[in-house]
Amino acid sequence: MVSLAEIPEKITSQMIVNQRQPGPEAEIERGMIEIDQLDFAYGGHQVLHDVSLSIRARAVTAFIGPSGCGKTTLLRCLNRMNDLIDSARITKGSIRIEGVDINTPDVDVVDLRRRVGMVFQKSNPFPKSIYDNVAYGLRIAGVTKRSLIDEAVEKSLRSSALWEEVKDRLHVSGYGLSGGQQQRLCIARALAVEPEIVLMDEPCSALDPIATAKVEELIRQLKEQYTIVIVTHNMQQAGRCSDHTAFFYLGRLIEFDGTAKIFSNPAQRQTEEYITGRFG
Amino acid sequence: MIAARHILGTFDEALSSLRNSVLMMSSLTERSLDRAITGLLERDDDMCAIAIADDEEIDQLEKQVDKDGIDLLLRFQPVASDLRRVVSAMKLSSNLERMADQGTNIARRARKLNQHPALPETELIKPMYAHAMAMFKDSIDAYVREDVQLARSVVPRDQPLDDMNSSAGRRLIERMAEDPAQLRGYLNLIFISRCLERVGDHATNMAEDAVYAAAAEDIRHQHLPAVNE
Numbered sequence: 001m002v003s004l005a006e007i008p009e010k011i012t013s014q015m016i017v018n019q020r021q022p023g024p025e026a027e028i029e030r031g032m033i034e035i036d037q038l039d040f041a042y043g044g045h046q047v048l049h050d051v052s053l054s055i056r057a058r059a060v061t062a063f064i065g066p067s068g069c070g071k072t073t074l075l076r077c078l079n080r081m082n083d084l085i086d087s088a089r090i091t092k093g094s095i096r097i098e099g100v101d102i103n104t105p106d107v108d109v110v111d112l113r114r115r116v117g118m119v120f121q122k123s124n125p126f127p128k129s130i131y132d133n134v135a136y137g138l139r140i141a142g143v144t145k146r147s148l149i150d151e152a153v154e155k156s157l158r159s160s161a162l163w164e165e166v167k168d169r170l171h172v173s174g175y176g177l178s179g180g181q182q183q184r185l186c187i188a189r190a191l192a193v194e195p196e197i198v199l200m201d202e203p204c205s206a207l208d209p210i211a212t213a214k215v216e217e218l219i220r221q222l223k224e225q226y227t228i229v230i231v232t233h234n235m236q237q238a239g240r241c242s243d244h245t246a247f248f249y250l251g252r253l254i255e256f257d258g259t260a261k262i263f264s265n266p267a268q269r270q271t272e273e274y275i276t277g278r279f280g
Numbered sequence: 281m282i283a284a285r286h287i288l289g290t291f292d293e294a295l296s297s298l299r300n301s302v303l304m305m306s307s308l309t310e311r312s313l314d315r316a317i318t319g320l321l322e323r324d325d326d327m328c329a330i331a332i333a334d335d336e337e338i339d340q341l342e343k344q345v346d347k348d349g350i351d352l353l354l355r356f357q358p359v360a361s362d363l364r365r366v367v368s369a370m371k372l373s374s375n376l377e378r379m380a381d382q383g384t385n386i387a388r389r390a391r392k393l394n395q396h397p398a399l400p401e402t403e404l405i406k407p408m409y410a411h412a413m414a415m416f417k418d419s420i421d422a423y424v425r426e427d428v429q430l431a432r433s434v435v436p437r438d439q440p441l442d443d444m445n446s447s448a449g450r451r452l453i454e455r456m457a458e459d460p461a462q463l464r465g466y467l468n469l470i471f472i473s474r475c476l477e478r479v480g481d482h483a484t485n486m487a488e489d490a491v492y493a494a495a496a497e498d499i500r501h502q503h504l505p506a507v508n509e
Binding site: 235236239263264265266272275276277278279 | 285286287288291357358359360361362363364496
C-alpha cells in the first residue's frame with residue numbers, strides 16, 4: 001500500500017493536473033484542504049449535501065452549527081475516521097489534502113491519520129505512562145532509537161505546553177493528570193508523529209475555564225505550524241480562536257468567511273439568527 | 281429580516297430596556313432644548329431654570345445606559361447586529377448627554393440675556409434651532425426605525441447649520457462694533473449660536489451611529505452629498 005509520503009513528486013504533480021478544476025492554479029500549501037461538492041450518507045440517510053470548502057493552511061478554521069448539522073461528520077471525513085462505520089460513505093464529491101484525493105484506493109489510511117491527527121471531545125489518554133502515551137505513535141511507526149524518542153517526547157510535550165508540568169514525572173500514568181492536562185497530553189500524542197493537520201472535536205467542552213484557556217492559547221501557538229480545524233459549540237471560543245468560521249445547518253454549508261466577518265456582519269440571515277441565539 | 285426574538289428571553293428584555301433608556305434620554309433632551317430656547321425667545325427665567333434642572337436626570341440616564349450596556353456585553357456576549365445595537369446605544373447616549381449640556385448652556389446664557397433689554401438679533405437663533413432640532417429628530421427616528429436612508433440624509437445637513445452659525449457670528453460681531461453697550465448680549469447670542477451648531481454635530485454623530493447599527497457600515501468622516509445634490 002502506498003503512503004502519501006512515499007508518492008514521488010512527479011506522480012503527485014500529475015495527479016494534481018488530472019484532478020484540479022480548470023482555472024488559475026492555486027498554490028498548494030502544506031496542510032491545505034479542499035472539499036469539493038461533498039455528499040455523505042449513513043446508510044440511506046444523507047447528512048452532508050454538496051459541501052464545498054477550502055481550508056487554509058496554517059490557520060484555524062472553526063465549524064459551528066446546531067447539533068446534527070453535520071460538522072463532526074465532515075471533520076471525521078478529513079482523516080477518514082468515518083471508514084470505521086460500516087454504513088458511512090461519501091456518495092459524491094472529493095476531499096483533497098495538498099491536492100491529493102484522500103479517498104482513492106491507493107491512499108494509506110494509517111499514514112493519512114498520522115498526517116491528519118485528531119483530538120476528541122473527551123480526552124482519551126492510553127492506559128500508559130505520560131512518556132509512553134506520546135511515544136506510542138513513534139514506536140508504531142518503527143522508531144526504536146531511545147534518544148530520538150526522548151527528543152520527540154520532549155518536543156511534543158513542550159509544543160502542547162505540558163512539559164514544565166510533567167517533566168519530573170514522565171513515567172506516571174496519564175490517567176493521573178487533570179482533565180486539561182490529559183487533553184494536552186492527547187494533543188502532544190498527536191503532534192509527536194509530525195502531522196500537518198490537527199482536527200479537534202469540541203476539545204474544551206469537558207474542561208474548566210482555566211484548562212480551556214490553556215488549550216485555546218495552545219491552539220493559537222500551534223497554528224503557526226499546523227492547519228487546525230475545530231468543531232465547537234462555543235461561539236465565543238470560535239470567535240477567540242479561529243481565523244475562519246464555517247456555519248453548517250442541516251448538512252449544508254450556509255456561510256464560510258473570516259471569523260471577524262461572520263461574527264460582526266454575517267451575510268446570511270440564517271447565520272445571523274444562529275450566532276445571535278435566535279434559533280439552534 | 282431576521283427573526284425578532286432570541287431564545288433567551290432575558291436577552292430580549294435587556295436589549296429592550298437599553299433601547300427604552302435611550303429613547304427616554306432622547307425625549308428628555310428634546311424637551312430640555314425646547315425649554316431652553318423657549319426661555320430665550322419668550323424671556324422666561326423660570327423656563328430657563330427648569331431646563332437647567334433637567335440636565336441632572338439626563339446625566340443619570342447616561343450613566344444607566346452605560347451600566348446596562350456593559351452588563352449586556354458581559355452577560356450575553358452579543359455578536360453581529362446585537363453587538364452593534366448595544367455599542368450604538370452607548371454612543372448615542374453620550375451624544376444625547378452632550379446635547380443636553382448644550383441646552384443647559386443655552387438656558388444659562390438666556391438667563392443673562394433676560395436681565396437686559398431684548399435684542400432683535402435674537403431672531404437669528406430661530407432658524408438655527410429649527411434646523412438643528414430637525415436633524416436631531418431625524419437622527420433618532422432613523423435609529424429607532426433602522427432607516428439607513430434617513431440617517432444618511434442627516435449628515436450633509438450639518439454644513440448648512442455650520443454656515444448659519446458662521447453667518448450669525450459675523451452679523452453679531454458687526455453689531456458689537458455698532459452697539460458696544462450691548463456687547464455682552466451679542467456675545468451671549470454668539471455662544472448660543474455655537475451651542476446649536478454643536479447640537480447639529482451631535483445629531484450627525486447619532487445619524488452615523490444609526491447607520492452603523494442598522495447596516496454595519498461606518499460612514500464617519502465621509503462627504504455625503506445632500507439629498508438634492
